[in-house]
Amino acid sequence: MTPRLSLRAVTRRFGAVAALDAVSLDVAPGEFLALLGGSGSGKSTLLRVVAGFEAPDSGTVALDGADLAGVPPHRRPVNMMFQSYALFPHLSVAANIGYGLRREGRPRGEIADRVAQAVAMLRLDGLESRRPDRLSGGQRQRVALARALVKRPRLLLLDEPLGALDANLRERTGFELRAIQRESGAAFVMVTHDQAEALALADRVAVMDRGRLLQVAPPRELYERPATRFVANFLGAANILPGTRTADGALDCPEAACTLRAAAPVPPGTLAAALRPERIRIAPATGDNTAAGTIEEAAFRGESSLLLVRLPGGALIRVSHAEEDGAPPPRGTAVRLAWDAEAVVPLAE
Incomplete structure (x- = not known):
């Protein structure tokens, strides 16, 4: 099976600092992968390289076997959900969700149908006319996720998607996120610094430190059989x-x-x-x-x-x-x- 996402020896430097140091990684179709590490580990840089906001100094990034070199972010079949959610404050929930489809010039009927499907999937019924300032944190998170999924990306990138939520809401929303991922069928790559979040939600977890990929494994294997001292200490x-x-x-x-x-x-x-x-x-x-x-x-x-x-x-x-x-x-x-x-x-x- 061709990996949905394939990185080979990807390196990205900022001056003398290697934010990514020859990272190689595959993500399968429909897989939920968590990138786990502390500040400066390189996980957010990796996400930005895949999205096209950063260009690697060397190495390749491919989606379904197609090299993404030189492909701008808006032409990649990849969507990114930012930690801040980046919702338009002057637009309604429905308008926020459909924004990307309007930019693509999709027919009005298609936009309405796909927004309605996203609203139903994310359980946002009855909130379509509200603006972001009248939503709870969890509702804003679901609107941002709906806006990302409505374009039906083959790969969805999530940068600390639960970071703005309180502890109780994080747990509930995390399980909802996992269910939505299964229903959508898209591959998810999530950046987090929260080990419990990564272990609970992901099919596999990739632990990063100082731009290097230390170990990639299913959560239980990673926890019970860490390969290095850093991984053992970082997880639990x-x-x-x-x-x-x-x-x-x-x-x-x-x-x-x-x-x-x-x-x-x-x-x-x-x-x-x-x-x-x-x-x-x-x-x-x-x-x-x-x-x-x-x-x-x-x-x-x-x-x-x-x-x-x-x-x-x-x-x-x-x-x-x-x-x-x-x-x-x-x-x-x-x-x-x-x-x-x-x-x-x-x-x-």
């Missing part, structure tokens, strides 16, 4: 324990005063391992994949408590203690920690 704040590989494929970790043994021998070059807080339990165990420690802090978080446990070698690790296991031990308590071999994720860098 995993415990990172540095160590030295032993002759039998374990990892000796002086800072934790313990030996980590993964489900398979750790590969040569392994410098550390990641342990998720929820994979660690308080248990009277000894041997590999166990450690002694003292609880320094505890914070109640509803369904669980977050414990900070100091290990003999100096490491301070996070442990998630489920409420169903009873109240956590108080501060200052000496505990034994244990985890399964499957929880140990080797990291090469």
